[in-house]
Amino acid sequence: MPSINCCVGLIRVPKIIVAKSDLDDLIYAAGASCSPEKNCLPGTRQSIIDEIVNWAHQPQDNPSCQLLWLYGVAGSGKSAIAHTVAHRFDACQRLGSSFCFDANQATRGPEHLFSTISRDLADFDNVWRISLSNAVKGKKSIRGTHSVVLQFENFLVRPAENLDIVGPVVIVIDALDECGDANSRKFILEILETRLSELPGNFRIIVTSRPEPDIRKRLWSHPHILCKDMADIGMSRSIKDVEIFIQRELGTAETSLSEHFPDWCAILAKKSDGLFQWAFTACSFIKQQGRLPHEYFDVIVKGSEGGDSQLDNLYSQILHHSLLYQDATVLERFQTILGIVLTVKKPLLMSTLGALCLEHNMDIVKSILMPLGAVLHGVTSESVPIYTLHTSFRDFLMNENRSGIFHVEAKKANKNVTSGCLASMLNKLQFNICQLQTSCELNQDVVDMEKRIKDHIPDDLSYACTFWAEHLEDSDYAGQAEVNKFLNTKLLSWLEVLSVMGLTKSAMGSLQKLYRWTNVRCTWIKT
The missing domain is CATH 1.10.10 (Arc Repressor Mutant, subunit A)
Incomplete structure (x- = not known):
């Protein structure tokens, strides 16, 4: 983006507006912040929340105050604590940013983390906004970079040089284990392990995750990292907190449950082993339509005891009950x-x-x-x-x-999605799909472009055009004829759809994935 002159004619443009313009093309993961709807129930997890709050307010020369790693097994309530803590610090204007990784969201990858945090900090503090703008001004390649290391250096370290905020600035990173595989997050972990000293001493970073081997190896046993295990909360306290949650979730079903199981709430809480996700899933199952609550309860309590964990056992029971699994x-x-x-x-x-x-x-x-x-x-x-x-x-x-x-096999699943994407593009792509009146007008100048996209590009086609190559590369798909037909008959129409959706830049990445697939699966393109 060209630089903007701070003076246009006789009208002086405020520096803050110029700074905003310079940040518009930085990668940002909308919707990735913590949400108060996901907070812990009042009165639960109080001791660990208070401990985290007290940790964040320790003097900045305390060597263990740069990062707190809260870890535990799936379903133990780490994310609820992260959301609660973020909400607590936001209320007292001390939350610089919060970022929740989500395996269901492709737009929350490692390349989104530091860029999103820095843009949040720009909203948090005007000095940070101006410093960030100066750091990336005239550097289009840096503003659009997906490099985690370059983002950390240019979006966090450089703007932090001029920061003069007194008191803690809290950054919450939830579910780090969901940002991809070990290879995807290795540079984030390297930075958290070795480079946090380059940030201001009053920055407080809270990270939650499962204790995956690569995360544990990087974050364990460092003087600047305080490690907290969810198991240290204590089983009796966890079960009591889960019981409060279950009581709230199944309050409307209490009469039916009490008639058949007088101690129903305590039974479920004990069976949960202190796992909130177990309790949440069990309550969702009991509240389903089709049977009375006590009948669903009976399925859970008297189900088989096999499985690697309580959660696995519960998932198996639900699937056995919901499906004709012997068919x-x-x-x-x-x-x-x-x-x-x-x-x-x-x-x-x-x-x-x-x-x-x-x-x-x-x-x-x-x-x-x-x-x-x-x-x-x-x-x-x-x-x-x-x-x-x-x-x-x-x-x-x-x-x-x-x-x-x-069991769902990933390569086979990606193969099925690839087939669906190619079929959608072969059947629905066409020249001038949005029925534009002229090719001489820029997409951004078409006043009703959004409506045209909605009317003429169905959701399955939009998804297919965006992600078909990612599924192709992740699959064992061998449909060379379909890929060949797509390239020979629909390639330009595919590029047209990406263009009107503002995704032209992604075309090169898709073609690179296609090339890698051809090298592995076939030789027909080379010939």
Whole structure:
């Protein structure tokens, strides 16, 4: 973006407006911040929340005050604590930024973290905004970089040189384990381990994650990192907090449950082993329509005790109850349809999922998804995207040793999505798809472009044009004829769709993925 002169004619443009313009093209993950709706229930997790707040207010010369790593198993309540702490510091104007990684969201990758944090800090402090603007002014390649290291140096270290805020500036990073695999997050971990001293001493960074081996190796046993294990909260306190949660969630079902199980709340809390996600999933299952609450309760309490964990056991019980699991046809449908849900790069509506599923019609898609409201979000609505309520359910299905007959194989799932994407593009792409009146007008100058896109580019086609190559590369897809047909007949129309959607830059990345796939899978393009 060209630099903006601070004086236009006789009208002086405020520096803050110029700074805003300089930051417009920095990568930003909208919707990644913590939300008060996900806070802990009042009266629960109080001791660990108070400990974190007190830690953040320690003098800045305390060597263990740069980073706090809160870790624990899936479903132990780490994220709820992160959201609560972020809300607490936001209320006293001490929250610089919060960022929640989410395996369901492709737009929350490692390359979004430091850029988003810095733009949040620009809203938090005007001096930071001006310093950040000066750091990236005239450097288009830096403003658009996906390099985690360059982002840290240019978006955080350089703007911090002029910061003069007194008191703690808190940054919350939730679910670091969900930002990708170990290779994806290695540079973030390296920075957290070795370079935080380059930031102001009053910065307080709170990170939550599972204790994955690579994260533990990097963050464990450093003088500037305080490590807190969720297991240290104590089982009795955790179970009591879970009991409060269950009582609130199932209050309307209390009469039915009490008639058959007088100690129902204590029974569920004890069975949870202190895992909030277990309690949440169990309550969602009990509240489903179709049976009385005490009948669903009975399924949970008297179910089999196998499995690697309480969560795995609960997921198995729910799936056994919700599906005709002994029917090979139903299992095949489940694996195909859930495979699409788990591998798409962003949550999609049921109608869009159905359009990408070539093997089954919409009625079958609905018949599989709608009974799974205890583990999937959005299955009872036509207007809400569908995704797993917790990443532990995704992990359960993707691990054959844990999920058994319900296992979803990632490469096969990506192959199915690839087929759906190519079919959508081959059938629906056409020249001048948005019916523009002239090719002489820039896209941004077409006043009703947004409406044209909505009217003429269906959601499945939009998704296919954006992500087909990512699924292709991640799959064992071998449909050379379909790819060849797409390249020969629809390539220009595909580029046109990317152009009107403002995604032209992504075309090169898609073609690079296609090239890598051809090197692995076939030789027909080379010849």
